[in-house]
Structure formats: structure tokens, C-alpha cells
Amino acid sequence: MEIAQIIILSLSALLLTFVGIGRLSNPVKTYAKSSGINLPKDKDLMNEMRGIAAVMLTAGLMITLGIFISEFRLTSIVIGILIFLGFAIGRIISSSADGKPNKMIAQGLIFELVLGSANLVAFLLVF
Numbered sequence: 001m002e003i004a005q006i007i008i009l010s011l012s013a014l015l016l017t018f019v020g021i022g023r024l025s026n027p028v029k030t031y032a033k034s035s036g037i038n039l040p041k042d043k044d045l046m047n048e049m050r051g052i053a054a055v056m057l058t059a060g061l062m063i064t065l066g067i068f069i070s071e072f073r074l075t076s077i078v079i080g081i082l083i084f085l086g087f088a089i090g091r092i093i094s095s096s097a098d099g100k101p102n103k104m105i106a107q108g109l110i111f112e113l114v115l116g117s118a119n120l121v122a123f124l125l126v127f
Helices: 002-025 027-035 043-068 070-098 103-126
Strands: none
Touching (some): 027 043, 070 103
């Protein structure tokens, strides 16, 4: 049980940390490469994109703590649930309201659902 939780947290932390760093350091290039979205270099939009990226990076670092500090593991799992299922729910609502996104974004939804569900299973294993 503990090994499964550590694996789930490791995958979650890696994804959030790397995506957070990439989008924080160069949102235009990272969004084009990972999502197929060409962002205009608008200072207000860049501010919003970097803000979300910082949340992702911080969540990744917080989840990392749960890998090494067992007392923090439950908190890390809850962060993983909130971030991944939160993004997934937002994407599902957007698909319904705005139309089907491109293939790369749809793949992102799959990863979010898988990791969000995995974190949820890890949470349920605690009880």
C-alpha cells in the first residue's frame, strides 16, 4: 500500500513539477509544444499563465514532500486529487461549453483523469 502511494505521488510530483517549471519559465514555447496552443505575448495573459504554472510547480513540490515525509503523505495525496481532478473537471466543463479541444489537450485530460483517480485510490487506501 505504501509503495503504491509513493509511486502515485512520484508520478504526480514529476508531472506537475516539470510542467510548472516549463510554463513558468517560458509559457509561450511550452504551451505551443505541449498543448498546441500559440499564445500571444500579452503581458496580462502571460501573468495569468505564469500564475497557474506557479500553482502547478508548488503543488508538485508539496506532493514531493509526501514521498519523503510519511506524516505529510495524506496531504500530498489530497493536493494531487484537487489539482488533477480539478483540471479534469474544468476541461470537461470547457469541452461541453466551448467545444472539443485539440488532440494534445484531450490527451492531457486523460493524464489528469488517470492521475487524479490514482490519487483518489491512494486516498481511499489510507482509510
